[in-house]
Amino acid sequence: MLRSCAARLRTLGAPPAKPRGAVWRLFSSEKVIHKDYGLPNPSWSKDLRLLFDQFMKKCEDGSWKRLPSYRQNPIQTFKEFQTRFVDPRSITKEEQISKAQQFSRSLEEGLGFEYVMFYNKGEKRVVCLFQGGLHLQGVPGFVHGGAIATVIDITTGMCALAEGVAMTANLNIDYKKPVPLCSVVVVNSRLSKTEGRKLFISCDIQSIDEKTLYTSATALFIKLDPDKRLT
Amino acid sequence: MLRSCAARLRTLGAPPAKPRGAVWRLFSSEKVIHKDYGLPNPSWSKDLRLLFDQFMKKCEDGSWKRLPSYRQNPIQTFKEFQTRFVDPRSITKEEQISKAQQFSRSLEEGLGFEYVMFYNKGEKRVVCLFQGGLHLQGVPGFVHGGAIATVIDITTGMCALAEGVAMTANLNIDYKKPVPLCSVVVVNSRLSKTEGRKLFISCDIQSIDEKTLYTSATALFIKLDPDKRLT
Numbered sequence: 001m002l003r004s005c006a007a008r009l010r011t012l013g014a015p016p017a018k019p020r021g022a023v024w025r026l027f028s029s030e031k032v033i034h035k036d037y038g039l040p041n042p043s044w045s046k047d048l049r050l051l052f053d054q055f056m057k058k059c060e061d062g063s064w065k066r067l068p069s070y071r072q073n074p075i076q077t078f079k080e081f082q083t084r085f086v087d088p089r090s091i092t093k094e095e096q097i098s099k100a101q102q103f104s105r106s107l108e109e110g111l112g113f114e115y116v117m118f119y120n121k122g123e124k125r126v127v128c129l130f131q132g133g134l135h136l137q138g139v140p141g142f143v144h145g146g147a148i149a150t151v152i153d154i155t156t157g158m159c160a161l162a163e164g165v166a167m168t169a170n171l172n173i174d175y176k177k178p179v180p181l182c183s184v185v186v187v188n189s190r191l192s193k194t195e196g197r198k199l200f201i202s203c204d205i206q207s208i209d210e211k212t213l214y215t216s217a218t219a220l221f222i223k224l225d226p227d228k229r230l231t
Numbered sequence: 232m233l234r235s236c237a238a239r240l241r242t243l244g245a246p247p248a249k250p251r252g253a254v255w256r257l258f259s260s261e262k263v264i265h266k267d268y269g270l271p272n273p274s275w276s277k278d279l280r281l282l283f284d285q286f287m288k289k290c291e292d293g294s295w296k297r298l299p300s301y302r303q304n305p306i307q308t309f310k311e312f313q314t315r316f317v318d319p320r321s322i323t324k325e326e327q328i329s330k331a332q333q334f335s336r337s338l339e340e341g342l343g344f345e346y347v348m349f350y351n352k353g354e355k356r357v358v359c360l361f362q363g364g365l366h367l368q369g370v371p372g373f374v375h376g377g378a379i380a381t382v383i384d385i386t387t388g389m390c391a392l393a394e395g396v397a398m399t400a401n402l403n404i405d406y407k408k409p410v411p412l413c414s415v416v417v418v419n420s421r422l423s424k425t426e427g428r429k430l431f432i433s434c435d436i437q438s439i440d441e442k443t444l445y446t447s448a449t450a451l452f453i454k455l456d457p458d459k460r461l462t
Contacts, residue, residue: 078371090411092372099365100412103375106366107337134330135337138384140309141323142461144334145388145399146381153369153376168376172403178461180321181331230373230409 038069038117043110044131047184047208051129055118067117067126067158071105072098085165085224090231104154111135113151117158124162128155128187130205132179142178148205149173152217155189156201160221163191163199167230170220177214184208189219197223269300269348274341275362278415278439282360286349298348298357298389302336303329316396316455321462335385342366344382348389355393359386359418361436363410373409379436380404383448386420387432391452394422394430398461401451408445415439420450428454 040049058064073081078097092100104113111133118127130151138144153168160166179185189203198220205215224230271280289295304312309328323331335344342364349358361382369375384399391397410416420434429451436446455461 073371081371086372090372092412096365096413097371100368100371101342101366103367103369103378106343111332112337134327135332136334137331138334139398140304140312140328140331141317141321144381145384145402146377147334149380149384149402149404150375150377153380157376167370167409168406170403170405171376171380172401173380174401175399178398180462181323182327231411 034070034072034074036068037071037105038067038115041109041114043114043133045182045184048114048129048131051184051186051208052116055116055127055129059118063122064118064120067119069105069115069117071101073100073102081165084226085230087229087231104150107133107135113147115151115154117155119158119162121162124159124191126155126159126162126189128158128189129184130187131184132181134181137181139178141181143181145173145175148175148179148215151187152189152203152205152215152219155187156203156217156219157221159189159191159201160199160219160223163194164223166197166199166221166223168219169198169222171217172219173215173217175215177212179205179214185214186210197225199223265301265303265305267299268302268336269298269346272340272345274345274364276413276415279345279360279362282415282417282439283347286347286358286360290349294353295349295351298350300336300346300348302332304331304333312396315457316461318460318462335381338364338366344378346382346385348386350389350393352393355390355422357386357390357393357420359389359420360415361418362415363412365412368412370409372412374412376404376406379406379410379446382418382436383420383434383446383450386418387434387448387450388452390420390422390432391430391450391454394425395454397428397430397452397454399450400429400453402448403450404446404448406446408443410436410445416445417441428456430454 040052059066075097082091112135114131115128132143132147136143136147185205187205189201192202193200201219203217203219206213271283290297306328313322343366345362346359363374363378367374367378383404416436418436420432423433424431432450434448434450435444437444
């Protein structure tokens with residue numbers, strides 16, 4: 001059953017927020033300790049911390065849930081995904097698996113993507129609180145369009161993942177205002193419709209005071225089918 | 232005149248390819264030596280080197296031109312851009328300017344975006360030869376949708392830049408097949424239409440043998456107007 005895929009369980013089924021430095025191990029034989037990046041670090045601005053605290057408050061009644069976030073997949077999860085969905089001829093080489101890193105977590109603390117996501121199951125919504133660091137620059141002083149697209153992809157992707165293991169099929173992004181480097185913005189995504197394996201998700205990026213709409217987007221995700229290999 | 236903007240001159244008006252280690256200085260007072268990242272490095276696979284050589288051959292008659300690529304803007308270019316287009320209240324702080332880096336060049340050699348772009352003025356085309364490193368991962372074993380969007384943004388952006396200083400207004404991306412990590416793909420973009428300040432650009436990503444279409448996209452760029460501030 002798709003819903004049992006370890007990668008999915010690891011994100012949406014993980015326990016509620018733990019103190020900084022919280023760790024998890026999927027298999028007891030694994031030595032690697034995985035850091036949860038969806039928790040405050042010294043690079044977070046006051047704005048990001050305040051928003052984080054507000055959403056953590058919303059988590060207390062169980063309506064919202066903080067989503068943990070890791071830089072690497074456990075090797076077993078990686079292999080499980082590839083065995084289920086990837087053509088055997090395209091399986092990633094063993095020596096590469098341990099070196100692969102989640103793109104949105106691969107830059108140094110504070111310089112790249114600083115974010116935390118919260119999920120509301122009842123409303124089928126994911127909110128991402130995002131602070132774009134100095135190494136995400138596009139035109140001088142502003143976050144790169146590709147970095148904005150990445151944040152939209154991860155946020156809508158998490159919304160899709162709640163429904164099953166899925167991959168991005170389309171992103172349609174309107175860039176309305178450029179996002180200044182080092183500012184904090186709120187990314188709102190919501191599942192708007194499902195049609196068979198298709199998941200339609202809307203997403204916008206706003207300023208903290210909701211007065212500025214930076215970006216609006218739609219995303220289409222397709223739930224994966226083990227009978228249809230990815231490559 | 233917009234076409235004289237230093238940022239634009241620096242990319243499209245730069246001299247033809249020089250040997251590895253080529254440097255440039257926009258202002259003689261600047262001490263920083265900027266490395267050109269659009270040249271082979273040890274992380275480049277045989278496929279990427281072969282394609283690079285093929286395109287360098289095409290440059291010999293002047294129809295194609297290799298575009299140099301840097302990690303940082305010279306401080307003067309940064310300031311010039313902001314003075315022209317940014318609301319004075321949103322100007323980036325002095326101490327941040329020197330630390331900001333171009334997103335697509337901010338990961339370590341071989342682990343992130345390895346690419347080189349070539350421009351054909353007559354055909355209004357930009358081709359990007361791209362190898363996605365292990366730190367660009369999305370689903371296990373494949374390049375992140377956000378990293379693909381980034382490559383599309385930089386390639387179509389360069390196509391737009393040939394017409395004037397412009398910013399992304401829309402990206403519409405169809406992800407048809409996932410791109411395996413560490414593989415080399417060819418990104419083709421072409422200016423299809425202009426309407427006033429609007430530049431319509433098409434883009435697709437294919438395998439080297441052109442048998443696999445990974446992604447197709449359209450981009451809309453808007454030429455900047457110094458009378459209309461960005462923020």
